[in-house]
């Protein structure tokens with residue numbers, strides 16, 4: 001299996017070569033030359049597998065350059081830290097089923113892919129005899145998932161910038177309580193955009209990037225997208241049986257279009273998915289796109305800070321991989337769309353919009369702060385269960401698309417403990433922390449405070465990076 005660029009300017013590469021970048025040299029995104037296909041017989045055979053075993057099977061279709069027994073060892077290690085079931089399914093009211101993707105160390109779905117990425121990065125670096133220093137900016141979930149996946153590794157270190165005083169107490173504790181020597185938390189005097197600009201400046205200095213072995217594990221990383229396809233297969237296998245209904249629908253709380261893209265890949269591989277329902281919050285550029293065919297990204301200043309903060313995005317970096325299929329995989333069409341966007345601030349596929357549902361199965365909806373609170377309350381009253389604000393956006397939009405005879409699976413992308421203030425506002429209940437979480441909140445913290453200053457960051461990396 002080889003990978004090509006959505007903009008046509010990359011020699012086909014094997015899976016291992018796409019790990020560090022995701023971004024192709026021509027500015028496009030890496031995609032499989034064609035999606036691997038899974039037939040009904042194979043699906044039936046997969047029913048008996050554990051989650052790590054299933055992950056090795058599915059990822060083996062993408063990572064054909066890695067021996068299967070090595071993959072199996074890595075998927076075992078990746079999901080070993082999950083205290084209970086890796087991906088539990090549970091029913092809530094209104095015929096919906098939640099797919100629990102937040103059982104990992106940071107209580108959000110980013111662990112699902114990042115834990116595997118940590119394994120496969122260390123593995124490929126060992127083969128090459130090289131090292132990698134991950135440089136990233138985070139406003140919360142991605143940074144902590146990366147740090148927990150990479151802590152204690154020999155060949156990878158992490159430099160994670162976050163805006164000083166702008167993360168929740170819980171998010172700070174999740175990152176800053178790590179004492180591992182290869183994890184460097186840097187609290188920058190500024191907002192998230194300042195952090196991201198610092199990363200862009202250093203990563204854009206190709207000489208510095210090369211001498212300091214800098215890399216990224218952001219949401220366009222293809223290994224993350226492929227690792228996320230696994231739980232769509234897992235959930236389908238649990239929600240159906242050999243006699244029951246075959247097609248199911250998924251609702252996906254969405255920001256950068258990474259999670260739902262994995263579902264779209266799974267559908268393209270032959271998994272019987274009827275609909276993929278995209279749930280947005282108030283920052284609903286993607287809902288607008290799927291309803292009208294017009295994509296008009298917003299500026300950072302137009303992006304609202306909401307109570308489902310991990311979905312507060314104004315540009316969906318993975319959308320290009322969907323556009324590539326929409327233009328029948330013709331790079332000229334992709335480049336043309338971005339040229340339109342540069343020239344006029346939007347691109348327009350309204351003529352193709354009916355295909356979004358008929359051909360690709362994607363529909364969408366928006367949930368607001370009031371919807372989120374009402375949904376958390378309604379689920380709590382009906383079932384006694386607390387759901388997090390992002391999952392609540394999913395549940396709200398899922399209810400608009402429930403169909404008779406088609407199971408509706410909603411991806412639970414975080415645990416309520418992470419967003420205690422919103423839960424309190426919705427139901428007036430204090431979220432109880434486990435002993436383990438309480439210990440983490442009380443643990444000593446390790447963080448370097450820094451001015452918004454490129455020279456200072458450069459010096460810090462030169463001194464602390466693996467070489």
Ligand SMILES: *Cc1c(COP(=O)(O)O)cnc(C)c1O
Pocket residue numbers: 108109110141142219253254255256257258259260310311390413414
């Ligand atoms: C990252 C995140 C999302 C959005 O996922 P995308 O892949 O960016 O669409 C939704 N919910 C939570 C809790 C997240 O951390």
